[in-house]
Amino acid sequence: MALVRRAVDTPPQAPDTDPRLLIAALTDADADRRRRAALALGAEPTAVPAxxxxxxxxxxxxxxxxxxxVLxxxxxxxxxxxxxxxxxxxxxxxxxxxxxxxxxxxxxVAPLLPQLVLDPDHDVRILTAMVMADLASPEAVRWLVEMVSADRHPNVVASAVDALLPLAGAEHRALLQAVGERFRDDPFLRFTIDAALPSLDG
Amino acid sequence: MNMTVTSGDSGTEGGFVLSDTDFERFREFFYRRTGIQFAPSKRYFVDKRVGACIQDSGEGDFASWFSSIRLGIRPELVQKMINQLTVNETYFLREDYQFDSLLNSVLPSVMTQRARTGQTGPVRILSLPCSTGEEPYSIALRLLEEWPLIDSVDVEIHAADIDTNVLAHAQRGIYGTRSLQRVPPTWLARHFAPTGGGYHQISADIRSAISFAQINITDTEQMRSFEMFDVIFCRNVLIYFDELSSRRAAENLYGALRPGGYLFLGHSESMSRISPIFAPCRLPEGLVYQRPTTGVTR
Structure with a gap:
């Protein structure tokens, strides 16, 4: 039969361990070399800027x-x-x-949230809500509530509501009702809030 | 309180039942976390298993338990949740359609690539994690019994796992009736020997043809020893990892594949939720992921 055994390979070549060489390899013309260099720099704090x-x-x-x-x-x-x-x-x-x-x-990310939720660029605030949607941190809820209650841009608030809903409970009912009132002329946001409210009590 | 106790007349016999809203929340979260989506028909199963998780956690209700997981307050609960809600059983020829895909679609493509590039040497297949060996041995059996080129093309099968206990089991190659239930009797007679008590040991030829190694899939340095594989089976493990570990594992699998090489994940797993570096490839037998043959320009 043609099943052949070979022991697990040893790495084909000794990996570069000199951070300077690895950092230099980040600009190599060969993409695979750049990729391997990046992964090899995972434990090297001095490589963060590069x-x-x-x-x-x-x-x-x-x-x-x-x-x-790696970052x-x-x-x-x-x-x-x-x-x-x-x-x-x-x-x-x-x-x-x-x-x-x-x-x-x-x-x-948690220490950056106070600045990010107030970023003058509403697109950055929307992306911040998207980050918080998957961030495994109690800080995420706190800052999503802050965004929902204080942000003036309807798209930002809609993104924050979307991110908050999976975690929202009856305690967030008043918050969302207030948002619905605040943006009563925004049909999309009203729809989002109206759809969410019945689910808050489980 | 988002969890209720039924009176027993709804078929749950007094068990915990998630509210519709909480079921949807959980379903969405579990999908995002693992790629596994529970159909509404699985409601009873989910209710029962989530109820067990909550009870075991000591959290008072769904909301508290769910927040503990979702917000990373008690990360140890995630593993328990996944264990409860997934089937960890392994047996020969499990998810056989993927072996069909290997034989009917992937290996022909690999052979075409080899002819085009002039690549020589054995076709290299990796089973990771291999657990107690059923997967790599299943691959060997399917190749030996059904791949027409097996007499003319050398194939290396490598198998690896982080757990040395399961590796020792794999290397012994002794399995019970339950594990062997899907092995055709003729294959059993040809490739196994009874060892008593309903157990069978796979032939020494096949055992000795497979290289076993201990490795951590998320350890980039360890994974450097795996490279230039044509095919990798990495089924039902990424769902257990947090986001960062999944990303690391994806990077390491990418590095272990030859450009153009193929990656099989578990039937309910999705690479697209972990990393965009693989190209999804829809084959007649199902979805497989491929390392692009050239760099991917963003």
Whole structure:
């Protein structure tokens, strides 16, 4: 028979371990080398600036995902801050990728929420609500409530309501009713609130 | 309080029943978290298992239990929830349609790629996690019994798991009736030997043909030893990981595949909710994921 056994390979070549070489490889012409370098830099704190820099310029989606995965694993405010700047990127794919990375960083993102929910750009606030929709942090509920109750932009409030609803209970009824009143001329938001209210009591 | 106790006349015999709203909330959350979607027909199953989770957690009601999970307050409850709501049983030829896909669609495509690129050497298949060995042995059996090219093409099957106990079981290759229930009698006679008590041991030829290794799929450094696989089976494990671990595992699976290589996930799992780096590939037998042959420009 032609089933053949071979022991698990040892790595085909010794991995670069020198952070300087790995950081240099982030700009290699070969995408797979860039990707491997990014993953190998996961445990290297000095590589964070280079990785953050790579997020903005990397053209290969697989390399960018690797960079974002490594950065998301460093669940710290400094890294989250470096990623959050891309919430205002013109590149929709980058914005989406960054939202997903930030949603995996509860510790890093929580300290940024007070600023993000008040960002002057309503698109950034909408994306912030999307981050909070998947953020495993009690802070998310607090700031979603803040957004729902205080934000003036209907699309932001609608996004925050969407993110809040899976966690909302009877205690949020008054909040949502008030929003419905505040945006009574906005048919979409009214529809969202009207559809949500009956579900709040379980 | 979002959970109620029925009077027993609704078929639940006094068990916990989620309100319609909470069922929908849970269903949506579980889908986002694991890719598994419960049809309304599974309502009784979900009620029962979620009720068990809540009781076991010590949380007073659904709202409290759900918040503890959703907000990461008690992350240990997530694993328990997934264990309760998924079937962990493994047996030979489970989800057989994926082995059909391997034989009928994926391997022909792999052979075409090899002819085009001039690639030589064995076709490489990885089963990860392999648990107690039923999956890699099933692959071996299907190839030996049904793949017409098996006499002319070398195939390496590698199997790995994080758990050394299940690896030891896999290497012994001894299985009971329940595990072997789907193995055709002729295959059983040809490739297994009875060991008594209803147990059978898979042949030494097949056992010795498969390489077993201990590995953590989320450990990038460990996973570097796996590369250039044509096909990977990674079924029913990503659902257990949190978002970050899923992303890491996806990166490592990508790195373990040859460009153009194929990835099988469990039937209810979805890579698209984890990472966009694989290309979904709809085959007649179902969905499989493929590492693109060239870089993906964003």
């Amino acid at each position: 990785l953050l820099e790579r997020v903005a310029v990397e053209e290969d989606a697989a390399v960018r995902e690797a960079v974002l995965t 998301a694993a460093r669940d710290e405010a400094e890294v989250a801050t470096g990623l959050a700047v891309h919430l205002r990127s013109d590149d929709a794919a980058l914005r989406t990728a960054v939202v997903e990375a930030l949603a995996a960083m509860p510790n890093g």
